[in-house]
Amino acid sequence: MAIYNTAILTSDTTLVSGSGNRAITTVIVCNTGTVDRELTMYAVPSGGSVGTTSMIVNALSVPAGDTVSFDQEKMVLGTGDNLVASADGTGLSATVSTLAV
Numbered sequence: 001m002a003i004y005n006t007a008i009l010t011s012d013t014t015l016v017s018g019s020g021n022r023a024i025t026t027v028i029v030c031n032t033g034t035v036d037r038e039l040t041m042y043a044v045p046s047g048g049s050v051g052t053t054s055m056i057v058n059a060l061s062v063p064a065g066d067t068v069s070f071d072q073e074k075m076v077l078g079t080g081d082n083l084v085a086s087a088d089g090t091g092l093s094a095t096v097s098t099l100a101v
Contacts, residue, residue, distance in 0.1 A: 002098050011086060012086050013085050016098060018080060020078075022076070022101065023100075024083060026070065026097040027069070027070040027071075028068070029062060030092070032065075033092075036064055039085060039087055040058055064091075077098075
């Protein structure tokens with residue numbers, strides 16, 4: 001198992017990349033700021049791009065001082081696949097837990 005911690009920027013931020021086959025078991029996003037922030041997340045296939053066809057979370061409001069967890073569904077990243085996120089301001093951080101498969 002591996003854990004990746006990343007500050008989510010207002011530009012597209014890669015949270016984790018596939019190298020071999022890697023299952024994402026949990027994504028936890030924490031808002032450490034004092035204002036609500038919107039989170040957008042994408043599952044981008046190898047050779048693909050960020051856009052509406054790869055969007056998996058669209059402008060989800062994360063309240064100030066709160067945390068959201070995505071742990072109900074699992075996703076397997078192959079080589080070159082990426083989990084990408086962006087926010088509408090600073091203060092969001094992501095922790096992604098993965099497992100080699």
